[in-house]
Amino acid sequence: MTNCAQRCRVTYPIRSAAPVMMTTTLARAPPGHHDPTGQRGAGPGHCPHCRARQTGAEHEPAALEALELPSQLPCKPKAVRDTRGQPTTPLGRCTPAPRESPPLGERPPRQTETYMPSSPLNRRTFILLGAAVAAAAGTRTTVAAAATSPTPLAGTPTPVRIVDDEATPATRALFAYLKRQQGKGILFGHQHDLTYGFTFTTPNGRASDTRAGVGDYPAVFGWDTLILDGDERPGAEGASEAENIAALSRCIRQGDARGGINTLSAHMPNFVTGKNFHDTTGRVVSQILPGGAKHAHFNAFLDRIAKAVKRALRPDGTAIPVVFRPFHENNGAWFWWGAGHTTPAEFIELFRYTVEYLRDTRGVHNLLYAYSPNSSFAGDPADYLKTYPGDRFVDVLGFDSYDENAGPTPWLDAVVKDLAMVVRLANERGKAPAFTEFGEGGTEVRNQQWFTQLAQAIEADPLARQVTYMLTWANFGGTKRAYVPYPGHLLFPDFVKYEQDPYTLFAADLRGVYSAHTTAVKNAPFLHLVTPTDRQRVAAPRTTIRVRVTPARASQVTYSVNGGRARKLCLDTDGFYSGDWTIDPALRNNRSVTLTVSTRLDGKTLTDSAVVLLGELTPLPVGWVDDFEGYAADNTALSQAYTHVNSHTLTLSADHKSSGSYGLAYAYDFTGSEYTGAGKPLDADWSAFTSLALWLRGDGSANGGALQIVADGVDFWYQIPLSDTSGQDVRAPFSEFTPAPWDTEHTGAVLDAAHLAEVTAFNLYLVHGSGAATKGTVYVDNIRAE
Structure with a gap:
């Protein structure tokens, strides 16, 4: 099976190079939450699909930029309908008003909108006029639907339960949007959309294979921590740590400025050997957990992530929300954090530690956290949840899947079944469901209707169609695969049809991403055993027990073995309740015992336990x-x-x-x-x-x-x-x-x-x-x- 690691290194022949295109430079407000008109990229008198427009005389230079676009790209309008579902005059790729979920089996209608007039009014004037019109009509509106610093709506705030109950208002609003968006269309995402491609050679923060093909940016921009190591653009191998941190921050700002939502995956290096994520030797997870020989190295890497994310700020100082997706595809064996190289319990504690370190130790409050193993799960929630860190540590439920056969079955059937299962779990647990990675695998372009068949299959299922976004992998250029087809590619005509599907959403389609007025539900106290982990083998006569209690501080935390005497643990300088466990020699003969830790907070007893294997394991003979x-x-x-x-x-x-x-x-x-x-x-x-x-x-x-x-x-x-x-x-x-x-x-x-x-x-x-x-x-x- 093709996996993420292989996708990064395997080369594939490409049918043809992108044609040379004449371009025209258009000045327009960038799409998304940096367009204070609330039109998500529909500036004064322009069609956001073909980008043809007439400019006004007065615009704020700081909010405008020159975009080079293919001049030969025709406007291919999506079907536009009024609020009753009746056809209206096509307006190009016009952004819809907020929509209710359509009846099952039907596509949601495109709705009409009012464009900004082609006049010398400046943007602030238009904002005031829009607000006045809304007030006269007796309606309540948010002028900048996805503005950089949304004005809270009047009334009672919407409560949201997320991992970080101290998350920024914009981060809470993003989560509320992802939940609210379910069943109203699926956001399309692309990894490294602005930094790698077939239609450009030098990244400039504007060039994009997605935009070159369909005239719009993806709704979701994916980045990776490889930028921090200089292994992916715009990071550079010879750059300093500070320069690469700044490069990742800049990527997040650029994705935000283009009107999209940012996600961050993490292909972390092997902290034991110093090699890359492909190197699965060294039992890395056990070495980077608290008490491990490489724990400090792991913390230092998390520090770089924290700096990059915290410094990703809008001009007004607002921290840009990011969906952080660490340790993806962990049920496969191709990464050092994957199956066979660590245990499920070690993985769970690694994920939990990462969240707690970024949130509590480094004070990062603009992250949502995503869990994304590799499919297929045959629709079995128990299989999907085998390494689940718990509801306290996850905001987004997703999975990765690549089609090795490029046909309608059995991959499509399996994907739809798994998406339906993940959506059901997300709805039950109050999470946002996502298709965190997808793409055509195997030999390229075996099915020239691949995108539309995938979209149709997902949309036909009443649960699967509720997934919020789906992100495909990077166009690394050269002889690598084109996950987003570009003009001239065999799959390009089908990708255009996919983009024109009213249920697929790109950057210009987004509405009110950061407009929700929310409040965070405070998280109740939580206790978990950090070390030793479940099914860990302890050969030494003594080991350290570490327990984390959040967010409160406990008056007393204890441990016991096989239900025996409770012994006290003490709060250490790293924030753990810890103590040494001296193991009875009689137990150290390849036996298992149950270690239980507990505390009492707010009148409730909190406990956690692990089965620990004791004693030396006789090594197997060579071979x-x-x-x-x-x-x-x-x-x-x-x-x-x-x-x-x-x-x-x-x-x-x-x-x-x-x-x-x-x-x-x-x-x-x-x-x-x-x-x-x-x-x-x-x-x-x-x-x-x-x-x-x-x-x-x-x-x-x-x-x-x-x-x-x-x-x-x-x-x-x-x-x-x-x-x-x-x-x-x-x-x-x-x-x-x-x-x-x-x-x-x-x-x-x-x-x-x-x-x-x-x-x-x-x-x-x-x-x-x-x-x-x-x-x-x-x-x-x-x-x-x-």
Whole structure:
């Protein structure tokens, strides 16, 4: 499967270069909340789709800028309807008045609007006239619907419950907007829209592939912390830390000035090895949590994020809200914060620590926080929530998904099912739902109706259509993929149709993003155990317990082991209630215990607990993947040690094994997919071995299995049957492994000693055979290289 890491590095051929276009320079107010007319980019007498306009004589230079636009781009007006849904004269890409949610199955109508007159009135004069007209009509209006510093509306403020109950008014208003927007149209987003592209070479804060194609900016601008490391523009490798911080702040300001909402993802470096996010070695998460050897390095990185976000200010000093999306696609194995490289509990505590550090320690109050694992979840909320940090730490529920087949099914069906599930969860939990990353994967342009088919599928589902925004990846240019098609690209005509769909919203469509008058619901006290984490193995005779209590300060916090005597923890200089736990030697023999922490606040008892594995784990021999003896008889610990693709369950089996106390029971379910897979990350040199062996007891079905080894970046596999039910050793010579069918980049590669010197993963895939059983269980033991 193509993942975010691969998207950043894999190159693809592009059909043709962008054509050279003559441009015309137009002076206009920038779209969005910096247009005090409230027209979201519809300046005096101009069509915000083709940008044709007549300018007035008096405008404030600070709010105007020269935009270079393709002169040959025709105006392709969207259908415009009046408030009764009746057609009116097309006005180009005209911005609609606030809309009610349409009946299910129908598109929301475009509504008419009043344009600013083409006259020498300056913008302040027009604001006063607009307010006077509204007052005369007996209506209440916000003149600048998404103004930089919105004037609070009269009446009772709307309560919002978000992660940061001290968030700025604009940040609270953004969250209220995202909730209010559900079912009224889906905002289109693009990563690095202003800094990378095929239609420009030098970023200037205005050039954009999206705008070059459809005459408008995306409604959502995505940025990444790689800018802070100088690894992505406008950051620079030779620039100072302060210069790269300023570059990220500038990006946020530019996205805001173009009328969009800003999001920030985080491809953080490997803090253990010093390499990039692709390097999954070193058990990084365990090392950057409190008490870890690289904890200070992680804090220093968060400090840079805090500085960049806090310095992203509008001219009036308002901090620009940002949706922060750290540690995305964590259920995949391609990032150091992903499955197999950390446990779910470690991930949860890392996410929580990040929020608390930015919010409470560094005082960043213009962030909303997004959770975005990788799909597919088959619509299963339990699968989606496996690593969920909790409602206290998340504002936006999303997921990432890329279409490897570029066809209407099964990817579209799976996406719609997962979107519906996420929307349902968001509605239940008071969160904003988002499609945080999407795009065409695999071979480029296999389906020339890809965008419109995706939009139609989402809009046809009564729940999926309530997602607030969907963001696609960056156009890095050159031979890389074009996630946003540009003029001349095979998908460009379909992208134009996608933009013209009344339910898709770009920057000029946004209304009242920051106009809501809100108040934050105060968060109740919350306690959580930071270290040790659930299912963590503690081999030492002593370890430090750390507990966080927010926002109040507790008079007493205690811990107990297996329900025994309560012992007091003390508040330390880092804000944790901490203390040393001296472990009973009798427990340090590969046993598990339950550690419970508690306090009493506001008349309520707050508790948290973790199962901790105690004692040294006997290391496996060189070349071994697993013998299934090191999990303290705990199925959760077993499952957390593996990565999972599609539906299956892994448990320890005392009845079916080759030797020792346990083997693996691998129960599959092909109801929602044609394959499933379980894998274990490795960091091994197998160059001295010649084959892969394991004990296998099949279920007698016509389904198939595949042993996969990821070696030096190549996916090699060897197919095995599941028909034998006697239980016996299977040996697969490395010389008979071939590149997996999906790894077309390495067709013809050989699993030789050079590749075997860098083994990074073992996976066992099960594949549904034609007419074969959809459910069953196979048993495995003693997986090793020989």
